[in-house]
Amino acid sequence: MTTLAMKSGAVVLGGRTIWRDASFRIEPATVTAVLGPNGAGKSTLLRVILGLVPLSEGVLEVLGREPERGNRRVGYMAQSRYVDNLSSITGRDYVGLGYDGPRFGWRRDPKKADVVHQALMLTGTASFADQPLRTLSGGQRQRIALAHATVFRPELLLLDEPLAGLDLAAQAEIVDLINLIRDSTRAAVVVVAHDLNPLAPIVDEVLWVARRQIRSGPVSEVVNERVLSELYGHPIEIIVTPHGRRVIVGLEEEFAHPHPHGHDHTDELGHEHFAEFYEEEAQ
Amino acid sequence: MSLLQLLSTTFVQNAFYAVTAVSIAAGAVGYFVVLRRQAFAAHAIGHVGFAGAAGAVLLGLSPIVGLLVFCLGAGVLIGVGGAALDDRDAVVGVTLTAALGLGVLFISLYSGYANATYTILFGQILGVSNDDVLLVALLSLAVVVAVSLTYRPMLFVSVDAQSAESRGVSVRAMSLVFMALLALTTVVAIQVVGVLLVFSLLVAPAAAAEVLTNRPWPAMALSMGLALSSAWLGLLLGVWLGGPVSFWITALASSAYLYARVRAAIAARSQAAAHA
Numbered sequence A: 001m002t003t004l005a006m007k008s009g010a011v012v013l014g015g016r017t018i019w020r021d022a023s024f025r026i027e028p029a030t031v032t033a034v035l036g037p038n039g040a041g042k043s044t045l046l047r048v049i050l051g052l053v054p055l056s057e058g059v060l061e062v063l064g065r066e067p068e069r070g071n072r073r074v075g076y077m078a079q080s081r082y083v084d085n086l087s088s089i090t091g092r093d094y095v096g097l098g099y100d101g102p103r104f105g106w107r108r109d110p111k112k113a114d115v116v117h118q119a120l121m122l123t124g125t126a127s128f129a130d131q132p133l134r135t136l137s138g139g140q141r142q143r144i145a146l147a148h149a150t151v152f153r154p155e156l157l158l159l160d161e162p163l164a165g166l167d168l169a170a171q172a173e174i175v176d177l178i179n180l181i182r183d184s185t186r187a188a189v190v191v192v193a194h195d196l197n198p199l200a201p202i203v204d205e206v207l208w209v210a211r212r213q214i215r216s217g218p219v220s221e222v223v224n225e226r227v228l229s230e231l232y233g234h235p236i237e238i239i240v241t242p243h244g245r246r247v248i249v250g251l252e253e254e255f256a257h258p259h260p261h262g263h264d265h266t267d268e269l270g271h272e273h274f275a276e277f278y279e280e281e282a283q
Numbered sequence B: 001m002s003l004l005q006l007l008s009t010t011f012v013q014n015a016f017y018a019v020t021a022v023s024i025a026a027g028a029v030g031y032f033v034v035l036r037r038q039a040f041a042a043h044a045i046g047h048v049g050f051a052g053a054a055g056a057v058l059l060g061l062s063p064i065v066g067l068l069v070f071c072l073g074a075g076v077l078i079g080v081g082g083a084a085l086d087d088r089d090a091v092v093g094v095t096l097t098a099a100l101g102l103g104v105l106f107i108s109l110y111s112g113y114a115n116a117t118y119t120i121l122f123g124q125i126l127g128v129s130n131d132d133v134l135l136v137a138l139l140s141l142a143v144v145v146a147v148s149l150t151y152r153p154m155l156f157v158s159v160d161a162q163s164a165e166s167r168g169v170s171v172r173a174m175s176l177v178f179m180a181l182l183a184l185t186t187v188v189a190i191q192v193v194g195v196l197l198v199f200s201l202l203v204a205p206a207a208a209a210e211v212l213t214n215r216p217w218p219a220m221a222l223s224m225g226l227a228l229s230s231a232w233l234g235l236l237l238g239v240w241l242g243g244p245v246s247f248w249i250t251a252l253a254s255s256a257y258l259y260a261r262v263r264a265a266i267a268a269r270s271q272a273a274a275h276a
Helices: A042-049 A091-100 A112-123 A138-149 A168-185 A225-232 A252-256 A271-282 B003-007 B010-035 B039-058 B063-085 B088-109 B115-122 B130-159 B161-166 B171-193 B204-212 B216-241 B245-275
Strands: A004-013 A016-026 A031-035 A057-062 A074-077 A156-160 A188-192 A205-210 A213-218 A237-240 A246-249
Touching: A004 A042, A016 A042, A016 A057, A016 A205, A031 A042, A031 A168, A042 A057, A042 A156, A042 A188, A042 A205, A074 A138, A074 B161, A091 A112, A091 A138, A091 B130, A091 B161, A112 A138, A112 A168, A138 A156, A138 A168, A156 A168, A168 A188, A205 A225, A213 A225, A225 A237, B003 B010, B003 B216, B010 B039, B010 B130, B010 B171, B010 B204, B010 B216, B039 B063, B039 B088, B039 B115, B039 B171, B063 B088, B063 B115, B063 B171, B130 B161, B130 B171, B130 B216, B161 B171, B171 B245, B204 B216, B204 B245, B216 B245
Parallel strands: A016 A213, A031 A188, A031 A205, A074 A156, A156 A188
Antiparallel strands: A004 A016, A004 A057, A205 A213, A237 A246
16 A cells, blocks of 8 residues: 555645645655755655645645544654754653653553563664663664654654764664665655765655655656756756766755745746746846 | 750741642752753743732732742743744743843832842741641642653653654643743742742752753652752751751752762763773
């Protein structure tokens, strides 16, 4: 069964269209990378899937139903900068909050210790789970955060920038772990990222969010010169290194100077409008 | 009078009951004040309380009525405004300064002697009446019950608000609940140590506990224990040796924090030496 299906989805926040005409599907046991400049609406996409932001147009089905807040079948890992990394609480307690954190009252759940233990085993974090978050390295913290997000063995796992702020070795470790989680739980994994390259070995599909649009498909069908040049309205070159990494030329400005507050005259999505937009930006 | 005779007087016994109730509530709420790094909000609510108490005295009411109205009002304001605006410090700062200004006005309008002001600022634990003790005990009990019931979601939003939100916890509601509990705790703590020294029960024991242990429940229990022992010992020393009780409590609680930090520093150093 398809994990997630979006048909002609659009999001409008405070009168501003974030993106529109988004149609894509996400299948079980796949990894989907969500790429695009800052402020393009990547995190908003996750919030829509979580049921925190409503679609203003279109239909979204998550696990065969409308998105609903607090669905245990959907796991979510927030950007690390929003987690209190200086906290004195231990990794194990943080993972435990993923299990019964939303619950009020005195009742203690006898199954909790076992479920938390399973999540620690899955993510290989048991050896440092009893240390406070503030003493962990960035990579260890992200592994703990993955344990927190997977405590209910979700069928859909949403990860917001899990590689941000990590060195290359730690990035590779997290990518391996994401792959392992996908293989062992058969979850559909959606990863918001800045750079495709570290994820490239495990990615099946790409959602490219930019200019109020979302382009979707296999890596080669989205991250190519024709699609990106058309999306951005100016020539984009892609250089593939002998090791298969992609260097994208022509988007440096876009990623260095994000424009979270877009211009209204790009509404019609015509190429002439993009040209105008760029001329204006250049002044 | 011997120490034993002094300890059996009504005013010392009332003080004992009051500090016991207050310390337990302040130790519990203090843990979240430290965990959420909202010491500034705790500080502000105390000062807002000053204006409330001064206003109540001016109107001829019991200071605790003014404290309740003003502290809860400020708590709601900071809880709603701060969570929504993501600009907590500014909201807290403006609330604090506006209330202090009102406090100054009330004091200047009040023609009575300055003793009332002094009591509000520095506490007057040995002047707690029977009625006050009952109210303080009930409020403290309510706070402790509420903290234990909301403990898990409160911890969740304090550590990872985004994940908590995705799991259906209302971050705004929890912020409001926290500020209301903080306000009630501040009201009762002011009865013991006064506006200027609320931190001695609300922050120092919890901060020490948070350094000494990493687990939430033990940290909260330790925080309550440290607050309680500072308060009991402070009361005893005040009665026995003289000097303001609030001074003794503050000195003891601060020493506990100092001890925790020194201990943690030594532990870190010996660990580093072991690795070297």
